[in-house]
Amino acid sequence: MAQVTRIPLADQAAELLLDRIRSGEWPLGAKLPGETTLAPQLGVGRSTIREAIRQLAGRGVLATRQGSGVFVTALEAPESWDDVLRRTDILAVIEARIAIECEAAALAAERHTPADMVSIRLALTARDEKRSEIESHVDADTAFHRAVVAAAHNPILLDLFDSFTPRLRGAMVEMLRLRSAFGSDEDHAVHRDLVEAIARRDAAVASAMSRTHLDSLRSALG
Amino acid sequence: MAQVTRIPLADQAAELLLDRIRSGEWPLGAKLPGETTLAPQLGVGRSTIREAIRQLAGRGVLATRQGSGVFVTALEAPESWDDVLRRTDILAVIEARIAIECEAAALAAERHTPADMVSIRLALTARDEKRSEIESHVDADTAFHRAVVAAAHNPILLDLFDSFTPRLRGAMVEMLRLRSAFGSDEDHAVHRDLVEAIARRDAAVASAMSRTHLDSLRSALG
DNA sequence: CTAACACAACTCCTCAGACAAGTAGAGAAG
DNA sequence: CTTCTCTACTTGTCTGAGGAGTTGTGTTAG
Secondary structure (H helix, E strand, O other): OOOOOOOOHHHHHHHHHHHHHHOOOOOOOOEOOOHHHHHHHHOOOHHHHHHHHHHHHHOOOEEEEOOOEEEEOOOOOOOOHHHHHHHOOHHHHHHHHHHHHHHHHHHHHHHOOHHHHHHHHHHHHHHHHOOOOHHHHHHHHHHHHHHHHHOOOOHHHHHHHHHHHHHHHHHHHHHHHHOOOOOOHHHHHHHHHHHHHHHOOOHHHHHHHHHHHHHHHHHHHO | OOOOOOOOHHHHHHHHHHHHHHOOOOOOOOEOOOHHHHHHHHOOOHHHHHHHHHHHHHOOOEEEEOOOEEEEOOOOOOOOHHHHHHHOOHHHHHHHHHHHHHHHHHHHHHHOOHHHHHHHHHHHHHHHHOOOOHHHHHHHHHHHHHHHHHOOOOHHHHHHHHHHHHHHHHHHHHHHHHOOOOOOHHHHHHHHHHHHHHHOOOHHHHHHHHHHHHHHHHHHHO
């Protein structure tokens, strides 16, 4: 089966070089042959091999130093975090979210500022008002939990939360379509208790409330 | 302060294009002006602008189609997770590690297999034998905790743990050089208790032991 | 013999020009 | 209105030339 679309020589050359790097022909930190050597060796022009090198340099695999040469800086491109999440079981993602959100709730109870409490309470009322539509309710719920994590004042926990939510959104919407036990009064009570626990700086209860909420989410998705 | 190292024009051009993309001048999916237009506009040759485009293509920001043009495929390159960690305060990293490791210890208590227990106990004895040298002791400690996280059977938690440890290693070594309260018998007892709690599937105690150990680490580094 | 200097060979960087290959739109023919 | 063809424009590739930086070698002064 021949390919319909011609792949540019520069792209082919880049893949070829990457293969030879992965094979161990040029270990980490090694210097590649000069472009004047590499170009005839692959049967392409100098500008083509240069573009291939640039492409790999953009991916962080190679680095060029004028007058010195081209060097291997990484054995392969670092895998995108989103890709890891997309490939992983959704239950594992929820467990990871439980881990960071419980801790974040405890930290939020200790560290929250008045401004944090304002945005948390605002997000809670917004969450309560949007019980009708499924998607907007999920988004409001996510926004509320994000406000809690933000009150922990830890950029890593917040980054992790933000990287988890896109993966979870679809599953949550789908789940709500089947069983609508989410917009219930009981569910709302848990969230209100969480806010109150944070407000009175009760870290243990705040953490426990988060766990309660997320455990029910896990069992619903499992 | 002028820079000592000359930055290649192609790299400068790539950064310039990336800025204009981020500024919203060319939205997602838009077609950039042709190379023959862009090159004089930036005051560089055509091959130079081509290499800049290749570089951004390697980072996933642009895509070229022969005969058609160059198109924006992503608003910005996904930031490497390592870069985020390197830039962040080390206390925040420890807090994140506390979050995932406590949860992982609890999950490990529930899910560990006989093979998990073997590797955990092996790592514990190895950790105990290497109390003399600082660096090897830190590495043995890290290996032990990694074995615990691995027993949780959650790939995301393990990936997170692996991404945290490189950032923490330097700080732990430095801390041990100052106060050597780490290779103490008390410290070893905590780890032994953690293993026993996991072995008898006591999730609450396993989580608490992890927290004890890491809290002392946090206060030592703070 | 050692150390500092000059230089030559090598590397990547940049430009210019030419032609090939592919695409998309305008215009003509049906 | 549909279809075909052709033209203009785009990226792809190659070649040749010179500029700029690095590195190692050889020379020379001490």
